[in-house]
Amino acid sequence: MKDKLKKPELLAPAGDWRMLVTAIKAGADAVYLGVEKFNMRANAKNFTLEELPEIVNYCHERGVDVHLTLNTIIYDNEVAELDEIIPAAKKAGVDLLICWDMSVIEKALEYDMPYCVSTQASISNLAAAKMYQRMGAKRIVFAREVTLEQIKSMREKLDIEIEAFVHGAMCVAVSGRCFMSHHIFDKSANRGECLQPCRYEYEIREVRSGKSFLLGKDYVMSPEDLCTIEFIDQLIEAGIDSFKIEGRKRSPEYIAKVVSTYRNAIDLYFKGKLTEEIKSEMWNELRKVYNRGFSPGFYFGRPTGEHFTNAAGSQATTKKQYIGRVLNYYAKPKVAHVLLEAGDLSDGDEVYIIGNATGVVEMKVEKPMVDEKFVQTAKKKEEVTFKCEEKVRPRDQVYKIIHLDEK
Secondary structure (H helix, E strand, O other): OOOOOOOOEEEEEOOOHHHHHHHHHHOOOEEEEOOOOOOOOOOOOOOOHHHHHHHHHHHHOOOOEEEEEOOOOOOHHHHHHHHHHHHHHHHHOOOEEEEOOHHHHHHHHHOOOOEEEOHHHOEOOHHHHHHHHHOOOOEEEEOOOOOHHHHHHHHOOOOOEEEEEEEEOOOOOHHHOOOHHHHHHOOOHHHOOOOOHHHOOEEEEOOOOOOEEEEOOOOOOOEOEEEOHHHHHHHHHOOOOEEEEOOOOOOHHHHHHHHHHHHHHHHHHHOOOOOHHHHHHHHHHHOOOOOOOEEOOOEOEOOOHHHEOOOOOOOOOEEEEEEEEEEEEEOOOOEEEEEEOOOOEEOOOEEEEEEOOOEEEEEEOOOOEEOOEEOOEEOOOOEEEEEOOOOOOOOOEEEEEEEHHHO
């Protein structure tokens, strides 16, 4: 069966250059990103329209496609701005627009620009999918509430690419269309400004008695993150064309870990080597970076109450601690030279080295040296050298990886 299946595209988020470089090094086939306007992560750093040619060139030279998000609601007074953004994206060589507002779809058709219909459109049935197919969409993302069985049933009747989320944050609202942030803070989720009040701790009060109850145990509006690694083989066999990872506002090390893990899982499946034991190990690896707990989402039906998170923030099993910066890298012996500005570094410590051009290098430090002598621990304010197989660069930041589950 594997011989007949097409290997799905692995689509990764990029909120800035660090994330972009990291996603590509980790094995992404395509990246999606936003420019200053009309994307669902308005509070992320995002890129500028002027950067698009450089971004596309960088990605295409490495065989990676670029998808541009224009997936917010558009108002009448903003439609003219699409006549600037879409032609610029086409000229730069952007491969696909992600959208759902009909004004963007109309402009994409006008400029002969391939487009993907976002999950925000809540495509939940075959009739809707076929309508977008007739409208010239290259790809659709079904509503997040659609099950795996429904996707498989519709996949057989469609002549259009299917994209699906495989990992990342889940929203308590239908396909992310929520008014809570708008109502409380006047920051609309549908304009990419969501402040995520659903993640907060809440108190309810019984009016007659005045008694109050804290809803802080289960965070009843804050779902766990989607994680499909344990059933990734079923998604591949469903014929889904693109596996999308959520996370344009998360950290570079999150991108490195999640993209590389799903890359490895997909490749191992097609080699016939993806075992249950390996999937379990991958699940534990994914827990090391930011997460609110893991859920299968709606793939096997409506999630139960047990899939709401029980903590306000991350449940990652590791965290990073800044300790210093790279002063130099000696390519021939493959040695990094680091100034410890904020902490110690010991033999056997695991570190991230992160930079715009470097992306993320995760490694274990072995036999660190100070003044050309091996030391068990290099102290704060000392300069230390150690073997580093991947190239790093001056001013890259060095973080020690702290294992929280070992404390």
